[in-house]
Amino acid sequence: xxxxxxxxxxxxxxxxxxxxxxSWQFIAFTGLIMSGGAELLMRLLHYPRPAGYGWLYVCWAAxxxxxxxxxxxxxxxxxxxxxx
Numbered sequence: 001x002x003x004x005x006x007x008x009x010x011x012x013x014x015x016x017x018x019x020x021x022x023s024w025q026f027i028a029f030t031g032l033i034m035s036g037g038a039e040l041l042m043r044l045l046h047y048p049r050p051a052g053y054g055w056l057y058v059c060w061a062a063x064x065x066x067x068x069x070x071x072x073x074x075x076x077x078x079x080x081x082x083x084x
Contacts, residue, residue: 014071022074024067031060 014020018029035056042049 011072015068020071022067022071024070025064026067028060028064028067031063032057035060 011020014025018026021029035053039049039053041047
């Protein structure tokens with residue numbers, strides 16, 4: 001029941017606002033933008049897309065979904081805990 005309750009109360013901004021993304025979401029978002037830009041350049045320069053290039057988008061999307069699940073259902077780190 002807690003899972004459903006948390007899903008209903010989630011902040012939907014974590015899906016589309018980069019300021020609320022966690023590291024996984026930000027990496028995936030940047031990867032999608034860079035891959036799209038590279039594809040645009042390949043099309044403009046009439047360079048053939050490498051075989052399997054479309055799977056790159058699938059990987060970025062999967063990473064974004066995993067990052068979103070961690071962002072929504074993960075527990076935040078304590079304030080005094082820092083990694084060095």
